[in-house]
Amino acid sequence: MRVDVNGVGIEYEVTGDGPPVVLLHGFPDSGGSGAIRSPERFRQSILGLPPVKAPTMGVWSSEDPALTEGQMIRSASQVAGPWRYERLDGPGHWLQLESPGEVNRLLIDFLAA
Numbered sequence: 001m002r003v004d005v006n007g008v009g010i011e012y013e014v015t016g017d018g019p020p021v022v023l024l025h026g027f028p029d030s031g032g033s034g035a036i037r038s039p040e041r042f043r044q045s046i047l048g049l050p051p052v053k054a055p056t057m058g059v060w061s062s063e064d065p066a067l068t069e070g071q072m073i074r075s076a077s078q079v080a081g082p083w084r085y086e087r088l089d090g091p092g093h094w095l096q097l098e099s100p101g102e103v104n105r106l107l108i109d110f111l112a113a
Contacts, residue, residue: 051080057110059103061088061095084110 002011056079060072069087076083086106091098 051078053081055082055084055110055113057084057086057106059086059088059095059106061091061093061099063090063092064095066093 001013002009004010058072058075060067060069073085076085088095088099088102096103
């Protein structure tokens with residue numbers, strides 16, 4: 001499905017039962033955000049979205065050529081709820097394919113909390 005928010009198209013999917021879980025890829029400080037490099041500016045001026053209130057985990061991999069560790073860490077500024085940051089040494093951008101056991105362990109631990 002797709003929704004337009006202040007002229008920005010956002011694709012989303014709703015599946016399953018239970019409490020909501022939001023998985024964001026490339027938001028807000030990545031190639032998906034175009035020329036806007038400030039996450040705060042992107043969220044407020046373009047989307048007008050409030051900070052994420054749900055518990056949120058950011059996982060970054062040391063060999064990711066598309067996302068810097070600083071960008072991932074700064075994602076915490078977009079979260080009003082509990083924030084957890086995890087760093088994986090070794091995998092690249094597709095860490096869920098390159099280190100599925102470690103990613104699954106982190107997700108299971110996070111979702112069980």
